Amino acid sequence: MDFFHSVVMGFQVALQPVNLSFCFVGVLIGTLVGVLPGLGPVAAISLLLPTTFHVAPVSAIIMLAGIYYGAMYGGSTTSILVNIPGEAASVVTCLDGYQMARKGRAGPALGIAAFGSFIAGTIGVIGLMLIAPPLAEMALKFGPPEYFSLMILGLTVLTFLASGPMWKALLMAAFGLFLGSMGMDTMTGATRFTFGVIELTDGVGLVPVVMGLFGVSEVLLNVEQSMDRTIFETKIKNLLPTLKDWADSFWAIIRGTVIGFFLGVLPGGGAVISSFVSYAVEKRVSKHPEKFGTGVIQGVAGPESANNAATGGAFIPLLTLGIPANSVMAILLGALMIHGMQPGPLLVKEQPGLFWGVVTSMYLGNAMLLVLNLPLIGLWVKILKVPYPILFPLILLFCLIGAYSLNNSLIEVLIMVIFGVIGYLFKKFDYEAAPLVLALVLGPMLEAALRRSLLLSAGDPLIFLTRPISAVLMLVALFLLCYPLVPWLRKKRAVLPKGEAND
Amino acid sequence: MFKINNDQASAVLWLALGTLIALASTRYGLGTLDSPGTGFMPFLAGIAITLFAFIGLVHATLKQREGIGWKPTMQGRFWKKALIVLVALFAYVLILKPLGFFLGTALFIGFLLRAVQPQRWSVVVAGAIATAFGAFGIFEIWLKAQLPRGPWGF
Numbered sequence: 017m018d019f020f021h022s023v024v025m026g027f028q029v030a031l032q033p034v035n036l037s038f039c040f041v042g043v044l045i046g047t048l049v050g051v052l053p054g055l056g057p058v059a060a061i062s063l064l065l066p067t068t069f070h071v072a073p074v075s076a077i078i079m080l081a082g083i084y085y086g087a088m089y090g091g092s093t094t095s096i097l098v099n100i101p102g103e104a105a106s107v108v109t110c111l112d113g114y115q116m117a118r119k120g121r122a123g124p125a126l127g128i129a130a131f132g133s134f135i136a137g138t139i140g141v142i143g144l145m146l147i148a149p150p151l152a153e154m155a156l157k158f159g160p161p162e163y164f165s166l167m168i169l170g171l172t173v174l175t176f177l178a179s180g181p182m183w184k185a186l187l188m189a190a191f192g193l194f195l196g197s198m199g200m201d202t203m204t205g206a207t208r209f210t211f212g213v214i215e216l217t218d219g220v221g222l223v224p225v226v227m228g229l230f231g232v233s234e235v236l237l238n239v240e241q242s243m244d245r246t247i248f249e250t251k252i253k254n255l256l257p258t259l260k261d262w263a264d265s266f267w268a269i270i271r272g273t274v275i276g277f278f279l280g281v282l283p284g285g286g287a288v289i290s291s292f293v294s295y296a297v298e299k300r301v302s303k304h305p306e307k308f309g310t311g312v313i314q315g316v317a318g319p320e321s322a323n324n325a326a327t328g329g330a331f332i333p334l335l336t337l338g339i340p341a342n343s344v345m346a347i348l349l350g351a352l353m354i355h356g357m358q359p360g361p362l363l364v365k366e367q368p369g370l371f372w373g374v375v376t377s378m379y380l381g382n383a384m385l386l387v388l389n390l391p392l393i394g395l396w397v398k399i400l401k402v403p404y405p406i407l408f409p410l411i412l413l414f415c416l417i418g419a420y421s422l423n424n425s426l427i428e429v430l431i432m433v434i435f436g437v438i439g440y441l442f443k444k445f446d447y448e449a450a451p452l453v454l455a456l457v458l459g460p461m462l463e464a465a466l467r468r469s470l471l472l473s474a475g476d477p478l479i480f481l482t483r484p485i486s487a488v489l490m491l492v493a494l495f496l497l498c499y500p501l502v503p504w505l506r507k508k509r510a511v512l513p514k515g516e517a518n519d
Numbered sequence: 520m521f522k523i524n525n526d527q528a529s530a531v532l533w534l535a536l537g538t539l540i541a542l543a544s545t546r547y548g549l550g551t552l553d554s555p556g557t558g559f560m561p562f563l564a565g566i567a568i569t570l571f572a573f574i575g576l577v578h579a580t581l582k583q584r585e586g587i588g589w590k591p592t593m594q595g596r597f598w599k600k601a602l603i604v605l606v607a608l609f610a611y612v613l614i615l616k617p618l619g620f621f622l623g624t625a626l627f628i629g630f631l632l633r634a635v636q637p638q639r640w641s642v643v644v645a646g647a648i649a650t651a652f653g654a655f656g657i658f659e660i661w662l663k664a665q666l667p668r669g670p671w672g673f
Contacts, residue, residue, distance in 0.1 A: 039605055069665065181526075183575045187533055190567035194540055197564060199558040201547075208547045232608070239594040239635055241602055294665060382594055405636035406646065409628045412604070416611060421664040433608045440601070444592040445529045462561040475553030 023145065027373025030380055035075050035373065042079035043381045046086020047388060051094055051396045053192075056104065057087035058343045058453075059231035063418040064222045065351055074353035074370045078131075078377040080351055084344050085137055085327040085378065088287060092129035092320050093396050096122060105287035105323035109297045112308065112315030119311050120160075123254040124261050128313055129320040130389045131257065132265065134322035136273040137382040140328025143277050144192075147365065152336040155361035160472065161479050164335075164465035165489035167458045170339055172493040173282055174451050182500050185451045195220050196459015203467060215427040222350050222457060224419045225430035226343065229449040231415045231437025235408050237443055250253045255390050261497070267315035268298050272321030280329025285331075286342040287323035294322035328378065334359055335371060339458070343450055346457035387390055431516035522588050528578030530572045537568030600635050607631055619669020620659070625651040 049060040056512055061080050068076035078466060091106030096113035104115045109129065116125040158166070168399040175185035198209040199219030210216040257265070272294040279290040298318040308315050338360035340346040352359050357367060364371045420428040474477035481487045541562055550556025603629040607630055615623045629647030632638045638646070 066664065082539070082559055181575070181578060183571050183578060187568060187571040187575065188644045190537075190564050190571060191533075194564035194568065197560040204557050206547065208542070236601040236604055238600050240601040293616075358631060405587075405638065406632070406642075408604075408635075409631040409646075409651065412608065413624065413628065413650065415666070417654060417658055417666070419613075420666070421658065424665050426615060429612050429615075432604075433612065436608070437605065445525055447529070458559075467555045467559070470552055470555055475551060477552070 019145075019149075022149075022368060022372050023376065025368065026376035027370050028289075029074060030078070030477065032375035034072075035377060036080050036380065038075040038079040039082050039377045039381050040384055042082020043086035043089075043388065045079075046083035046088075047090035047392075047396070047453075048387065048399070049083065050087035050092075050106070051399060056234075057084050057229060058226055058347065059234075059415065060087070060224045061344060061347045063231070063414050065223055065354070066418060066421040068351065069354070073352070074373045076351060076355060077348065077374050078381075080348055081331070081374055081378065081513070082381045084348075085324060085381060086385060088137075088320075089130065089133050089389055090329055090396070091323075092133070092316070093389075094400060095398060096129065098400060104473045106320075106328075108291050108319045109316055110297070112310070115309065115311030116313065116316065117125030118374075121311065124313065125259045125316050125392070126393055127255040127257045127260060127316045127390065128265050128513040130255075130320040130386055131325040132269045132272065132317045135269055136276060136325040137328065137385075137411050138379060139273050140277050140325040141375060141378045141382070143325075144328045144331055144378075148332050148336050148371075148375075151332065152351020152361040152364045154307070155337050157350075158337075158361070158466040158485070159483070159485040160468035161483050162489070163339075164255050164462060164469055165493070166337065167339060167462045167465065167482055169489045169493040169496075170333075170341070170483065171276070171451065171455055171458065172496045174454055175500065176496045178449065180446050182275045183502040184447050188447055188449065189451040189455040192455025193459045193462065195225070195452070196456045197463060202464065204459065213422065213427060215425050215431075219460070220431065220456070221422060221428055222347060222453070223422055224428045225435050225456060226347060226453055227415045227419055228432040228435025228437075229439035229442070229453065231411065232342075232432060233439030233443060235412055236436060236440045237407060238404065249464065261313055264313050268294075268318035269321045271297055271301075272318040273325040276322030276325030277329040280326030280341065281332045283339065286344075287326040290322040290326040291319035294318040299403055324382075324516060331375070333377050335363055335374075336361060339362075340454065343453045346453055347456060356462070398468040420517050522590050524579055524583050525590050525592070526575060527583060528589075530575035530579055533568055533572035534576060537565050537570075537572055539565070541565030542603060601667050603634050604631065607634070615666050617669070620666035621655055621670065622669055623667075624654055 030039065042513045045060060045064065046057065063081065064083065067080060072301060088105055092109050093112065095106040095109035096117050099114040112157045113125045113129070116122065136237060149337055152446065161283060172465050175189055196219065198216060200207050200217055202409060207217055245343050272290075275294045276287070276290040279286070279293060295308075295315060297319060299305045302308065302312075302314065304312075330345050333339045333341045334345045338349070338358065340349045349359055357370065416429055417431060419429045420426065421429050439449055467478050477484075479491050539635060542565075544558035544565055547558030547561070548556035549558050549623055607627060608668035611627045614626065616624070625647040628650045629643050632643045632646050633640075655666070659666050
């Protein structure tokens with residue numbers, strides 16, 4: 017009864033005209049950044065974060081969340097029509113989606129991507145509603161050692177699932193922890209590694225770092241390549257999938273939803289990884305795996321469902337434990353904190369309007385996306401035709417203004433540009449930025465939990481292994497760390513294509 | 520000729536950086552295990568960077584012995600365009616305060632439109648002015664962001 021009461025209250029919040037309009041703006045912008053290659057949800061949310069400072073927290077989070085799941089919808093359009101994924105979670109959709117378009121079946125491919133996304137997104141939100149409150153209750157029993165171990169596990173999972181050698185991902189996480197430790201020591205008030213720059217007293221800002229690593233570096237990489245792109249000229253017709261298409265896709269959508277949701281919940285998992293796993297599963301269960309890559313509808317339906325279900329799942333650790341599951345959630349964590357909210361087990365109880373309002377807005381957002389996407393596909397194609405040499409100065413300008421307006425400081429802009437160069441070099445040398453970003457966000461929390469735990473135990477590090485929940489989390493993390501060292505297991509470790517494991 | 524590969528080069532840099540961070544952290548005081556000091560966390564991070572960089576160096580050296588050498592990172596790329604963009608970004612940071620948002624932005628956009636993949640002058644001028652107006656309208660007037668003003672008040 018309590019649950020239904022909460023849902024009704026959530027809808028009352030989400031259906032307020034102001035929140036409805038923020039939800040609409042969020043999903044619209046999300047779809048747009050999903051469509052545009054080179055501007056992902058991480059950069060877009062960072063960019064728009066300062067614009068939400070003057071609005072109510074619930075409206076701000078509704079809009080920022082809308083950008084995230086909206087981008088998952090939009091990303092499929094470019095994958096199918098241009099063979100260029102609008103964002104990383106739609107990379108795998110290119111394989112069969114583009115082939116379907118070449119065979120004159122762009123309509124059903126876009127249609128099933130939209131319907132699959134809608135179904136999976138909605139089921140993901142239901143899962144979030146059912147799992148989050150009891151998990152928050154359980155998390156109330158967590159003390160500093162449990163939080164520390166959970167964050168270590170989250171970082172380990174992300175480094176484990178990252179592309180390329182694990183040492184690089186672990187190194188990135190360690191560098192992120194260092195960046196997170198810059199600025200004021202919250203326990204003593206002393207400053208460290210500020211180099212006399214006042215702006216660094218509060219630490220290195222997440223937004224300039226993320227916009228540099230994901231926005232500016234992406235532009236630098238894009239401009240040094242050929243900037244011509246061709247859109248596959250085809251008449252898009254029959255957007256509604258046929259009965260046969262539905263029959264072929266039904267189980268792919270269900271499997272994709274389940275995979276996406278649970279991988280989304282896992283700290284370090286997320287939309288990108290779940291889309292790859294879903295594609296691999298579809299290929300494995302198919303009677304004709306050899307046809308994958310030639311335009312099979314399951315190859316579109318599964319991954320597109322998975323990446324949308326993952327967005328719902330990813331909110332669970334953020335809203336119940338205060339731990340972001342991926343880079344996007346890390347920025348949303350920052351957004352909640354800027355608005356005076358403390359994500360964690362008490363959020364559901366202390367801010368029920370915000371929690372249930374945001375969750376129920378996702379239902380409405382998913383419905384808006386379905387209505388938006390299908391009729392507006394023609395418009396998205398037109399936007400795709402804007403030449404990149406004209407588009408990239410605008411992307412850079414948005415990044416510059418976004419970084420500046422955080423604190424009206426040019427130092428933040430400079431930090432963003434420097435991290436743009438660092439991100440560019442990371443990509444040249446095959447280092448992945450996602451573990452760095454997650455560690456940067458978790459760093460201060462991790463440090464506080466570590467130091468409090470050591471104070472609690474009078475300096476005995478075994479406290480992490482003597483408390484049952486903490487011990488289990490630590491052992492899982494240790495297992496994942498040792499996994500690549502065992503040769504016969506190492507061969508089974510799935511390796512994602514370069515640069516695709518960041519959300 | 521002895522040729523290192525990309526991972527060896529980057530691992531050596533990380534090794535140096537990690538060591539530097541760990542050493543610098545000691546200046547802030549490491550404290551004790553039952554009362555960790557301000558330098559404790561960055562010290563741990565520095566040690567971790569050094570350790571993983573060392574593992575990476577060993578890994579990369581083994582790969583080098585298998586024949587994996589230097590992979591060119593700039594070959595076949597128009598890297599000068601990336602450099603132009605970078606120079607423009609740094610220049611924008613420098614000119615924004617003295618020239619103000621409107622003029623600084625118009626020059627920034629105009630330069631990028633003309634210098635990276637040259638557009639017609641009409642596109643450059645119209646694009647630069649329209650973008651500066653649009654961005655000023657959205658951020659300064661609508662969203663009430665306080666953008667830098669030049670000597671002429673905008």
